[in-house]
Amino acid sequence: MRSENDAAYVEFVDASRSTLLAYAWLLTADGHAAEELVQETLVRVYVRWRRLRSGQPLAYARRILSNLHTDRWRSGRREVLRGEVPETAYSSDPVTTDLVRALQQLSPRERECVVLRHYLDQSEKDTAATLRISVGAVKSYTAKGLARLRPLLSATIEEERHV
Structure with missing residues (x-):
């Protein structure tokens, strides 16, 4: 039973990761922050996967991602800007x-x-x-x-x- 749930979750991640990453990137304009949001979102989806699997997991994931993004800009913490150029441009x-x-x-x-x-x-x-x-x-x-x-x-x- 567990391997069936895990396989379904992996299939969900493969199908939805690029959509979630694009959404996160458009919200943050930062590739690293977008990756972090998506990773945290997917962790939270996995924790509730048994209940979500039969519903609309992508809608739930988008809601989680939006909430995480909102929490991020509400927290008041500011990132320190660096003069370094990233290894690769996101686009x-x-x-x-x-x-x-x-x-x-x-x-x-x-x-x-x-x-x-x-x-x-x-x-x-x-x-x-x-x-x-x-x-x-x-x-x-x-x-x-x-x-x-x-x-x-x-x-x-x-x-x-x-x-």
């Missing part, structure tokens, strides 16, 4: 890099709503359930986030046209 695509930089200009809740709704293509109801907020709050945060993103991204596009 070399300038469009993705500009998008992540623009997302960092949003409030954490706006960023979560925009990423869940428009990058992970979740419905308003699913986004509300993941973040444990009302559907109206999802609509509001998403609208405000998109309104703030448009000028940031259009300025980047204009700069690229002139280069």
Whole structure:
């Protein structure tokens, strides 16, 4: 019985890890922090795997990841910035890099709503359930986030046209 649960968990991790990592990276704009969030999320999913297996484990994992991210920015701890260049860039695509930089200009809740709704293509109801907020709050945060993103991204596009 245990090996069957473990095999199902490994299959879940293989199928969902890249989605969770992309979500975490868009929230944090930091490859190392994204990896840490995903690892902690997967540990918490594993602890409850027997109950989650028959339900919607990916939805639960997204909720855990969102909560961990929220806890991280609420904690008030600040990371020390270093002048060192990382071993590898998380993404070399300038469009993705500009998008992540623009997302960092949003409030954490706006960023979560925009990423869940428009990058992970979740419905308003699913986004509300993941973040444990009302559907109206999802609509509001998403609208405000998109309104703030448009000028940031259009300025980047204009700069690229002139280069």
